[in-house]
Structure formats: C-alpha cells, structure tokens
Amino acid sequence: MSDQREPITGIDVPISLKYNFTAGAGPARFLSQVRKGVLTGQRCPRCEQVYIPPRGSCAACGVPTEEEVVLADKATVQSFTIVSIPIPTNPIEPPYIIANLVADGANISFIHLMSDCVNEEVRIGQRVQAVWKPEEEWDYAMDNIRYFTPIDEPDVPADKIGKLPVSGWGA
Ligand SMILES: [Zn+2]
Structure with a gap:
C-alpha cells in the first residue's frame, strides 16, 4: 500500500521572547543623557576615538573610556541599506532605510533609521539630522530619535567621514 501524503517540510511556530537589558556603567550614562535629549x-x-554609544572601554586599545563628550545630533551617512522585505513584528512599512551614521564629533558609527527622504537619493557622505520625538515621550532609549532626515549641507568626502568636529562640516 502506497503512502500518498505530502512530506512535511516546515512548520510555523510563533514565539515571543521578553528580556531585560542590563546596560552597564558606560551605556547607562549614555542613556541617562539621551533621556534629556543629549547625545554623548x-x-x-x-587613541582618542570617540565612541557612541559608549561601552565603557575602547575595543581597539582595551582601556577604560571615562571622558564624556557631548555630540551634535547631526551626522553623516557612512553606509546604508534599503530594506525591502517586511520584518515580522516590525511596524515600519518597507522599503525603508537603515543607515550607519557617524555623529559630528564621533569617530564610530551607530545604526539608525532614515526617513523623510527619497530612498534612491540616499548616499554615502550625505548629511542628516535627528528628528526627535516630543520631549514628553523621551525615555532611556535611542528611539527618542524617531529617525534621521537629510539636511541641506554639502556631502562629506568618504575619507572625512568620522573626522568632523562637533560643530560639523565646513567648521
Ligand atoms: Zn583606543
């Protein structure tokens, strides 16, 4: 007697994970400033590299980082990707842009959303600025910044990205 059933090749198993993040000393100081709308x-x-968000030590030198540096909420696009595939549980409608951004005064990039932009015109070296949530919604979280949006400033050459002072490009 032959078996006509189709073989099972996969099943959907929805799961939900809830976890608490212990920030540690360096990130905790960073998040308490973000709570006030300040990027540090x-x-x-x-090596004098400025890290954001700080981890409390330099990954390259292996020494503690203590000096706090207030940074601008302007940044430069170092790299980016256009996300075209919906991500389960993510409410943002694709296509949208996730970018590695280097804040003025910092040397190391962080990841954030770009919006209010023409996706096809986003480019390396493009200047952007934070669009913050209303102050009454601020929390200990980087999503106090809704997204970054392009600003009318000249592009930064690739070899100058991560080397701008806090006062920005052209200062
Ligand atoms: Zn270092």
Missing part, C-alpha cells in the same frame, strides 16, 4: 560619546584616552 566617550573618548579613548589612548
């Missing part, structure tokens, strides 16, 4: 990095005493 930490400068390495040896």
Whole structure:
C-alpha cells in the first residue's frame, strides 16, 4: 500500500521572547543623557576615538573610556541599506532605510533609521539630522530619535567621514 501524503517540510511556530537589558556603567550614562535629549560619546584616552554609544572601554586599545563628550545630533551617512522585505513584528512599512551614521564629533558609527527622504537619493557622505520625538515621550532609549532626515549641507568626502568636529562640516 502506497503512502500518498505530502512530506512535511516546515512548520510555523510563533514565539515571543521578553528580556531585560542590563546596560552597564558606560551605556547607562549614555542613556541617562539621551533621556534629556543629549547625545554623548566617550573618548579613548589612548587613541582618542570617540565612541557612541559608549561601552565603557575602547575595543581597539582595551582601556577604560571615562571622558564624556557631548555630540551634535547631526551626522553623516557612512553606509546604508534599503530594506525591502517586511520584518515580522516590525511596524515600519518597507522599503525603508537603515543607515550607519557617524555623529559630528564621533569617530564610530551607530545604526539608525532614515526617513523623510527619497530612498534612491540616499548616499554615502550625505548629511542628516535627528528628528526627535516630543520631549514628553523621551525615555532611556535611542528611539527618542524617531529617525534621521537629510539636511541641506554639502556631502562629506568618504575619507572625512568620522573626522568632523562637533560643530560639523565646513567648521
Ligand atoms: Zn583606543
């Protein structure tokens, strides 16, 4: 007797994971400033790289980073990707842009959303600025910034990205 049933090749198993994040000393200081609408990095005493968000030590030198540096909420696009595939549980409608951005005054990029932009015109070196949530919604979270949006400033050459002072490009 032959078996006509189709083989099972996959099943959907919805799961939900809830977890608590323990920030640690460096990120906790960063998040308490973000709560006030201020972006801060930490400068390495040896190589002088400014990290945002700071982790409390320099990954390259292996030394603690103590010096707090207030950064601008303007940044430069270092790299980006256009997301075209919906991500389960993510409410943002594709296509949208996730970018590695380097804040003025910092040397290391962080990841954030770009919006209010023409996706096809986003480019490396493009200047952007934070669009913050209303102050009454601020929390200890980087999503106090809704997204970054392009601003009318000249592009930064690729070899200058991550080397701008806090006062920005052309200063
Ligand atoms: Zn260092």
